[in-house]
Amino acid sequence: MRWLLVIAVALALPPAALADPPPSGIVHPSAPPGTPLVELGYQLYAGNCSSCHGSKGEGVPKLGAVEGAGDVPGAGPSLRSVGALSADFYLRTGYMPLDDPGHQPHRSRVLFSNHEIEAMVAYVASLGNGPPVPKPHPERGNVAEGLHLFTSHCAGCHQVVARGGYVTGGVAPPLSNSTAVQIAEAVRVGPYLMPTFSPHAISDRQLDSIIAYVAYAKHPDDRGGWSIGRLGPVPEGLVTWWIAIVALVASCLVLAGRLKS
Numbered sequence: 001m002r003w004l005l006v007i008a009v010a011l012a013l014p015p016a017a018l019a020d021p022p023p024s025g026i027v028h029p030s031a032p033p034g035t036p037l038v039e040l041g042y043q044l045y046a047g048n049c050s051s052c053h054g055s056k057g058e059g060v061p062k063l064g065a066v067e068g069a070g071d072v073p074g075a076g077p078s079l080r081s082v083g084a085l086s087a088d089f090y091l092r093t094g095y096m097p098l099d100d101p102g103h104q105p106h107r108s109r110v111l112f113s114n115h116e117i118e119a120m121v122a123y124v125a126s127l128g129n130g131p132p133v134p135k136p137h138p139e140r141g142n143v144a145e146g147l148h149l150f151t152s153h154c155a156g157c158h159q160v161v162a163r164g165g166y167v168t169g170g171v172a173p174p175l176s177n178s179t180a181v182q183i184a185e186a187v188r189v190g191p192y193l194m195p196t197f198s199p200h201a202i203s204d205r206q207l208d209s210i211i212a213y214v215a216y217a218k219h220p221d222d223r224g225g226w227s228i229g230r231l232g233p234v235p236e237g238l239v240t241w242w243i244a245i246v247a248l249v250a251s252c253l254v255l256a257g258r259l260k261s
């Protein structure tokens with residue numbers, strides 16, 4: 001009887017209760033109109049980010065036993081020289097603010113207005129000499145070259161059609177929701193376990209081709225086989241197994257029939 005109750009309770013829970021809760025407790029300071037952008041950014045930063053990144057962006061190296069995400073030994077890394085580029089990426093993807101310093105950042109609903117994001121990006125940029133927000137031109141890129149570059153640099157983690165996959169210690173997300181600017185930013189930042197690619201490793205021109213390819217991969221034509229929802233190697237492997245099992249069982253039955261007769 002008790003398990004019936006457990007199932008009933010599980011069914012009664014709204015699906016949202018089972019998913020990750022959105023980061024709660026966002027502070028929206030009531031700055032009077034005309035407040036300089038960097039000042040508003042500082043107030044937003046103080047209320048939502050300083051607990052992990054330090055009161056002036058210096059980072060929080062140690063927080064008792066708590067370890068930060070990725071290789072960060074503490075609550076959060078220093079933001080002194082990450083620039084507008086990194087802040088824009090982490091805020092517009094909803095990766096920040098993180099709910100727990102030990103978690104991998106992931107795409108979630110953005111809880112700041114566009115103006116508030118611009119303000120925080122301006123504040124983080126004011127902390128040091130970091131790079132600005134990039135301006136990619138995917139229309140100048142070449143899809144075939146992009147496929148080639150993506151296969152050698154990115155597909156190992158994100159899978160060749162950019163549907164994402166698992167890497168040791170984390171998840172490489174699908175790129176279906178990433179904008180051109182976010183792709184350009186991610187390649188230069190190397191968020192979490194992703195490596196950073198300098199302009200020597202991937203030039204801005206090559207980056208345009210990669211972005212053009214990712215845009216193409218969102219709507220590829222499924223020539224030469226079933227797409228199986230383009231979910232990647234795991235379902236593809238499972239489908240292969242299903243076919244293999246049916247074939248194996250069929251041949252066993254045939255063999256058994258022959259042995260009997």
Ligand code: HEC
Binds near residue numbers: 095173195
């Ligand atoms: C070693 C594995 C690895 C490689 C190689 C890699 N990535 Fe990533 N990538 C990741 C992980 C892990 C994340 C998630 C980062 C996080 O959660 O903070 C990510 C995130 C991203 C994002 C943000 C996705 C989103 O919308 O949330 C983009 C865009 C991206 N990668 C593009 C690329 C491109 C383009 C390349 C090749 C030039 C590449 N990645 C190579 C592991 C990898």
Ligand code: HEC
Binds near residue numbers: 045070072079
């Ligand atoms: C619970 C702790 C926590 C909070 C709150 C938080 N962060 Fe972070 N932040 C982290 C950790 C941990 C990382 C490292 C994640 C990674 O490696 O991808 C990070 C990474 C970043 C980065 C990337 C730094 C780099 O090296 O490029 C930026 C930018 C950033 N955070 C901005 C913010 C902003 C802006 C806020 C407030 C809106 C915020 N964070 C709130 C913990 C936090």
